[in-house]
Amino acid sequence: MSLSLWLSLVAVCALGAMSPGPSLALVLRHTLGGGRASGVSAGVAHAFGVGVYALLTVWGLGALMARQPLLFQLISWAGAAYLAWLGIQALRSRPGEFIEPQQQATARLRAARDGLLVAFGNPKLVVFFVALLSQFVTPDLGLAGKLIIVLTAMLIDASWYVLVALTLSNSRILPLVRRQAHWLQRLTGVVLLGLALRVVWGVL
Template sequence: MFDIQNYASFIAAILVFQAVPGAGTIAILDATARDGRSAGMAAVLGTLAGDCLFMLAAAAGLAALLQAQPLAFQGLQWFGAAYLCWLGVQLLRSQPGGAGAEPARAQTAGVYFRRAFMVSLTNPKVILFFVAFFPLFLKPGASGTTLALMMLHVTVLSLAYQAALVLVGNLVAVRLKAFPGARRLAIRIAGVALVGLGGRLAAGIR
């Protein structure tokens, strides 16, 4: 369909990619928990902007370049793993306010957008999907229109899933406000998850 080969598999791959929790998911939930729906949606837009850059890079032939230069791809993987570990350490070092403490100053939407954008831009899972996997669904000789439709599929499905994540995450965050210890634990878990994800990705780099 639309000159996309294995169309059903293409849709399934997008859905699976979104459903597997990763650094982008953590960034969106963290922003939502800290400053509500507007912060969460800013993080969503940041992750989508990063995704769009990788889709454009794939269209420009970056996948072929990285296949010819494996060291360049490996360098991107190491950079991404290091950034995820750094972000996790920052969360572990943060001091969320407890009961009776002065609440942390709210961040602007731009801060959450940039943070999520960098998470997306340096996440090896995103690099693997869009730079290596994504081009495999293009039929030989497919037009630029086909590529634009593929990008639209990814963007619309990603936006729908991540917006739902913000709505659900906000409901949970509102209830956690009454339990500072639970919020503190959630932030610590997010930090450990990011460090673990970065370490696991680094261990798998060949």
Template sequence: MDTHVWLAYVVTAILFSLAPGSGTVNSISNGLSYGMRKSLASIIGLQLGLAFHIVLVGAGIGALVAKSALAFSIIKWVGVIYLVWLGIQKWRDRSSLIAQTGEGTKSSWDLMRNAVLINLTNPKSIVFLVALFPQFINPMQPQMPQLLVLGVTTVVIDGIVMLGYISLAAQMGRFIRSDRVMGKINKVFGGMFMGCGALLAAAKA
């Protein structure tokens, strides 16, 4: 893969990762609620889900999902239900100042599992990758090395961006001194999760 093509993809991948979505909401919410160290597990989870999508796209299955209305709809509605469920859980969260104490009701494993499911149940990522990858792959060169470069680049950049969101949110969490404020913030993020679910419900293949 030519350097200028890779650099163009880097810019595209950064914009893709910076775009607000359920992964972004999850990262900011976790950073604010659980602090930096504990929330790292959620970044791993998001990247595992993203890597799975990349593998599907590389194997050609992603193209089938993108073209199959039934497959897209099944994944989409599972994602919608899961995001709404997360939103309700966050809305009802009565946790105290978790960010200050460094403790929370969820384990690192729970945060990672939730993050994996958030990305796995987002068919828009598959459709986006199916549409994006061919633009940066030279058909005259071996495709697997190029897919590997694009996949690793995507995961690394998304991980860095999510780390930035979590770090910023964790810093903000240190200034929260009121349980009432934390409760309101939980409701805001609960609403955002449900909003992401609504947007996903409106998505079309």
């Protein structure tokens, strides 16, 4: 893969990662509730899910999935249900509800689980990769080229969400944000529920 083609791939992946959606809302929620480690865990796990979808695309399975309406619909419904559950959890959060130090390990595992499941439950990732990444997958593309595509997608996604978590958890920023964390959690819950409804509306 040439440098110019790889830079185009980086730009495409960066635009996809930075677009607002359930993934960003998830990383924000876990960073506010559990701190830097939870936010980073959610972001890295999400990137792993992105890498799986990228791998499916370079193997040609992503296109097959996109052509199967029933499979796509099932993934959409499952993703919408999980987003709705996360939204309800955020709306039920109590003022001053943060993760205690002894609960950090559990919080990181929960954040990683949510990041992974949000990535897997987002069928638009399939459409994104099939529509955009497939242009970089040529018949003569070797194993090294496919690995470059997968790793680039993963690293760009992880870098963006880790940057979001690190910025938000800055020692000067986090206390200020946490003063309004209850309302931010409520707002995140509304956003997640709205995204779940949008997914359902798109499937109907």
